[in-house]
Amino acid sequence: MRFDPAPADPLTLLRQRVHEAEGRGRRAFALFQAARHPGPLVWIIPSHAPELPMLRGLPQGVGERLHILRPVGETDLLWCVEEALRAAPVGLVIAEPSSPMSLTVGRRFQLAAEAGRTTGLMLIRQDAGSNATETRWLCEPRPATAADSTLHHWSLTKNKKGTINDWIVDWNGATAAVHMVSQARQRLEPAAAPR
Amino acid sequence: MADISGVPHLFGGEADLRDDLQARLDRAGLASVSAIAGTRGAAHALARHGGGIVPDGRLVDGIGHLPVTALRVDHDTAEGLSRMGLMRIADLIPLPRAPLVRRFGSGLMLRLDQALGAQSEPVGGEPDAPHFGVRMTLPEPIGKQDDVMAGLARLLDRLCAKLAATHMGARRVRLELRRVDRGTVTVEIGLARPMRDPLRIAALFAKGVDEVDSGYGIDALRLSAPLTEAMAPEQIGGQHGGGATIRHEDALADLLSSLGNRIGFDRVQRLLPADSLIPERSFVLAPAAYAPPETAPSHAGPSRPITLFPPEPVTAATGTPPASFLWRRMRFTTLRATGPERITPEWWFDDPAWRSGLRDYWRIETQQGPRLWLFTTPQTRDWYMQGEFA
Numbered sequence: 045m046r047f048d049p050a051p052a053d054p055l056t057l058l059r060q061r062v063h064e065a066e067g068r069g070r071r072a073f074a075l076f077q078a079a080r081h082p083g084p085l086v087w088i089i090p091s092h093a094p095e096l097p098m099l100r101g102l103p104q105g106v107g108e109r110l111h112i113l114r115p116v117g118e119t120d121l122l123w124c125v126e127e128a129l130r131a132a133p134v135g136l137v138i139a140e141p142s143s144p145m146s147l148t149v150g151r152r153f154q155l156a157a158e159a160g161r162t163t164g165l166m167l168i169r170q171d172a173g174s175n176a177t178e179t180r181w182l183c184e185p186r187p188a189t190a191a192d193s194t195l196h197h198w199s200l201t202k203n204k205k206g207t208i209n210d211w212i213v214d215w216n217g218a219t220a221a222v223h224m225v226s227q228a229r230q231r232l233e234p235a236a237a238p239r
Numbered sequence: 240m241a242d243i244s245g246v247p248h249l250f251g252g253e254a255d256l257r258d259d260l261q262a263r264l265d266r267a268g269l270a271s272v273s274a275i276a277g278t279r280g281a282a283h284a285l286a287r288h289g290g291g292i293v294p295d296g297r298l299v300d301g302i303g304h305l306p307v308t309a310l311r312v313d314h315d316t317a318e319g320l321s322r323m324g325l326m327r328i329a330d331l332i333p334l335p336r337a338p339l340v341r342r343f344g345s346g347l348m349l350r351l352d353q354a355l356g357a358q359s360e361p362v363g364g365e366p367d368a369p370h371f372g373v374r375m376t377l378p379e380p381i382g383k384q385d386d387v388m389a390g391l392a393r394l395l396d397r398l399c400a401k402l403a404a405t406h407m408g409a410r411r412v413r414l415e416l417r418r419v420d421r422g423t424v425t426v427e428i429g430l431a432r433p434m435r436d437p438l439r440i441a442a443l444f445a446k447g448v449d450e451v452d453s454g455y456g457i458d459a460l461r462l463s464a465p466l467t468e469a470m471a472p473e474q475i476g477g478q479h480g481g482g483a484t485i486r487h488e489d490a491l492a493d494l495l496s497s498l499g500n501r502i503g504f505d506r507v508q509r510l511l512p513a514d515s516l517i518p519e520r521s522f523v524l525a526p527a528a529y530a531p532p533e534t535a536p537s538h539a540g541p542s543r544p545i546t547l548f549p550p551e552p553v554t555a556a557t558g559t560p561p562a563s564f565l566w567r568r569m570r571f572t573t574l575r576a577t578g579p580e581r582i583t584p585e586w587w588f589d590d591p592a593w594r595s596g597l598r599d600y601w602r603i604e605t606q607q608g609p610r611l612w613l614f615t616t617p618q619t620r621d622w623y624m625q626g627e628f629a
Contacts, residue, residue: 075545095546098546100512101542101546114506128494185608185609186608187605188604217629
């Protein structure tokens with residue numbers, strides 16, 4: 045099958061693939077992605093997890109599209125992820141597996157995402173990811189110097205179809221719009237051919 | 240209310256019939272008053288005012304002495320009539336009808352006509368609720384999964400035709416398989432929304448039928464819909480077209496059904512806004528299969544965290560707001576604090592978590608990065624963590 049070309053916007057997740065996010069700011073990253081994906085959203089949280097999304101704090105338009113699944117046990121959680129990825133109408137599947145994912149699990153998720161043409165985002169603990177992931181993001185909140193900015197440091201630590209990179213963005217958690225805080229860096233991409 | 244036309248002579252007349260009925264009810268320990276009259280309205284009126292028998296053709300004499308409240312009119316009408324001095328039904332009969340209708344509406348005249356027999360009001364039993372159940376008996380026992388699914392498909396076609404005829408959709412479908420040794424196996428599925436599409440329901444049965452122990456074989460199948468809901472005809476989508484939106488909604492409902500049948504429908508949830516300032520009660524987690532999505536009203540005021548958890552104690556907090564504190568064995572130093580936002584408990588609910596009284600909430604940006612939602616209870620000066628901002 046053919047994959048979509050790498051998206052122009054660097055913060056867009058490649059469609060029909062499963063991605064991973066780790067770090068303290070992973071839930072904020074997941075909500076940022078949820079705001080950018082149209083269609084129903086599924087968030088799979090283990091039933092024992094105390095943290096729940098708070099409706100009034102979610103970005104605009106996310107709360108009413110969000111379905112929360114709270115399965116008991118890791119097997120049911122993985123089954124739910126696969127089933128949701130395989131369902132065509134879902135826009136984005138967010139899951140918080142509580143144990144490290146094996147390569148088999150990661151590969152099955154990729155196949156399910158291709159079959160259902162759905163994007164997935166796994167919120168993993170530190171180093172609990174699977175090698176089958178398309179991209180892996182390390183998300184950390186950053187202290188801001190100005191009073192009204194909420195800075196996030198989102199670094200791409202693994203990318204199967206492109207280079208790794210990192211961004212500091214200013215996202216206020218309300219809309220899908222984001223303000224990039226540009227920083228000078230060494231160029232990693234090949235230079236464009238001169239015209 | 241019973242229609243006894245043509246019956247009294249079997250009991251020796253209306254009076255004997257009524258005596259017999261009263262005696263039986265008395266023996267059963269029920270105190271009752273009964274009346275027999277030519278119309279439903281008259282019998283109703285008389286049974287509530289002493290009981291008795293109104294002979295045929297003498298309705299006006301029989302119920303004329305009763306108060307107007309006996310006419311099954313509402314309280315306001317009865318009060319209005321008594322204020323005009325019309326106390327008895329007999330007072331109403333000679334009056335011109337048009338002014339009464341103008342003043343009290345047509346309901347009063349309808350009730351009067353019904354009581355006096357000018358307007359017919361037949362006594363009829365309520366129609367039976369339709370029964371959504373079909374069954375199939377097999378000449379030879381079957382044991383293969385494909386055979387059971389084939390039998391199920393035939394039963395589902397019939398059940399769904401029954402549902403369609405009454406504009407209903409099933410919410411639960413139960414398949415009972417009777418084995419040769421008289422044992423019964425039940426497979427039950429739930430549906431995320433009312434449905435009567437045989438193919439989509441059959442797909443949900445596949446897992447349950449797979450786990451059935453058929454023993455020496457199954458010789459009878461019974462399929463019933465114990466829980467049904469009204470279903471508007473335009474909701475039917477499926478393979479018969481109907482637009483992309485309907486197919487999309489159907490596919491989502493199928494997903495919720497299959498998820499709910501495995502992990503339980505109460506674990507497939509949706510966030511619904513609730514009208515409360517208490518953070519824990521500002522939203523409810525409702526089962527998605529039984530609660531349609533609601534758009535949250537746009538809110539003003541202080542911002543709220545993206546994740547919320549039960550309060551966790553914060554230790555080594557210094558000052559208000561704390562300049563540094565320990566939470567989950569990590570030390571945080573405050574960079575910027577916004578607050579306090581004072582939230583008082585809802586006194587009309589006894590919430591154990593809020594027994595400590597008011598709370599002052601602070602949004603604290605830390606040097607380490609995380610933006611946290613802390614609160615303190617002014618009575619005890621303890622600090623707790625309850626949420627994390629984006």
